[in-house]
Amino acid sequence: MIDSAPRRAAGSLFGLAFGDALGRPTEFLTVAEIVGRYGPTGPRELVGAPALVTDDTQLALAVAWALHDAPGHTAAEVEPLLRRRFVEWSVSPENNRAPGMTCLRACGELARGVRWQEATVAGSKGCGANMRVTPVGLLDVDLDTLAGLAQLQAGLTHGHPTGLAASELTAYAVRLVCDGAALAELPGRLAARAREQRAVYRADWLGDLWQRSGERTPEEFIARGWDECLDALARLDDALARADDGGDPCRYTGEGWVAEEALATALLCALRHPDDPVAALARGATTAGDSDSIAALAGAFVGAAHGLAGWPEGWAARIEYADQLATLAAAWDRPDGPTPTGGDMPPGGTTAAGGAGQ
Numbered sequence: 328m329i330d331s332a333p334r335r336a337a338g339s340l341f342g343l344a345f346g347d348a349l350g351r352p353t354e355f356l357t358v359a360e361i362v363g364r365y366g367p368t369g370p371r372e373l374v375g376a377p378a379l380v381t382d383d384t385q386l387a388l389a390v391a392w393a394l395h396d397a398p399g400h401t402a403a404e405v406e407p408l409l410r411r412r413f414v415e416w417s418v419s420p421e422n423n424r425a426p427g428m429t430c431l432r433a434c435g436e437l438a439r440g441v442r443w444q445e446a447t448v449a450g451s452k453g454c455g456a457n458m459r460v461t462p463v464g465l466l467d468v469d470l471d472t473l474a475g476l477a478q479l480q481a482g483l484t485h486g487h488p489t490g491l492a493a494s495e496l497t498a499y500a501v502r503l504v505c506d507g508a509a510l511a512e513l514p515g516r517l518a519a520r521a522r523e524q525r526a527v528y529r530a531d532w533l534g535d536l537w538q539r540s541g542e543r544t545p546e547e548f549i550a551r552g553w554d555e556c557l558d559a560l561a562r563l564d565d566a567l568a569r570a571d572d573g574g575d576p577c578r579y580t581g582e583g584w585v586a587e588e589a590l591a592t593a594l595l596c597a598l599r600h601p602d603d604p605v606a607a608l609a610r611g612a613t614t615a616g617d618s619d620s621i622a623a624l625a626g627a628f629v630g631a632a633h634g635l636a637g638w639p640e641g642w643a644a645r646i647e648y649a650d651q652l653a654t655l656a657a658a659w660d661r662p663d664g665p666t667p668t669g670g671d672m673p674p675g676g677t678t679a680a681g682g683a684g685q
């Protein structure tokens with residue numbers, strides 16, 4: 328029986344957490360060690376009760392709750408909530424999952440109450456900003472607001488232009504899939520967005536952040552970020568032009584410790600297994616690089632494509648923070664949204680009408 332409501336927000340939010348949980352034990356292992364422990368197809372079962380996630384899911388929840396609770400979606404309305412959630416996370420006893428140093432440093436400054444443009448780690452484009460951004464893609468907002476929110480939440484901790492641009496593209500990818508785009512369309516659609524936005528500095532969201540960079544103009548600052556994302560997307564295209572050899576996707580698109588590589592490598596995992604969500608997660612978890620973040624983002628993408636029904640039965644009850652994920656998903660899933668593409672969308676399939684005009 329086909330579920331009439333695709334539940335893409337649930338699929339994406341839980342997919343992020345599932346990927347994070349599968350990649351958690353493998354983040355600091357080599358591929359040989361991962362294969363030795365799990366076999367050639369990588370980890371495919373949730374372990375533990377609950378199955379623990381990492382800072383990726385914790386911070387995605389922080390972003391999601393800030394957006395959920397904000398009275399509106401402007402910079403002035405959202406920034407204080409993001410700041411509070413990030414700082415609460417940083418001092419929480421649950422913040423014991425190998426968190427990124429950039430986030431910890433920036434949160435220490437945010438807690439002191441300084442302007443976020445001064446609190447942020449201006450030179451960091453670590454993947455910590457885009458591993459947590461996918462909830463932005465689930466909001467029913469216009470594309471300028473999506474872009475502003477994605478970049479703002481990144482900028483609070485990661486002030487490098489590539490962190491901003493990659494975060495926007497990551498959120499935009501989720502939005503496109505929720506609107507009915509096939510996963511196979513994403514590389515081309517994201518590259519088009521990057522070219523179109525290349526000289527757009529969002530001063531109403533970012534204020535004077537660009538001045539910390541040493542660039543001469545705000546346009547030159549942001550263009551550097553979009554150009555690095557375009558380079559990563561070009562490497563993704565090169566990888567996709569080859570037959571899948573079954574090996575570590577990081578060899579083509581990078582290890583994902585930085586933002587643009589996390590996006591490209593997660594997309595590569597999703598696009599190698601567009602009809603098999605668990606295989607996409609396992610592929611991300613079987614990597615030499617930032618396995619939990621790569622698998623988490625791959626999960627957010629394939630989960631949006633397949634909806635909650637794409638994941639194994641019972642997983643949603645076994646994952647850490649299941650209650651929070653379910654509450655947010657229920658708030659954001661649109662019962663009258665586009666019909667699910669499910670597992671029968673052919674690679675290179677066509678866009679549903681819902682993708683137009685966004």
Ligand SMILES: [Mg+2]
Nearest residue numbers: 381382383619
């Ligand atoms: Mg992590």
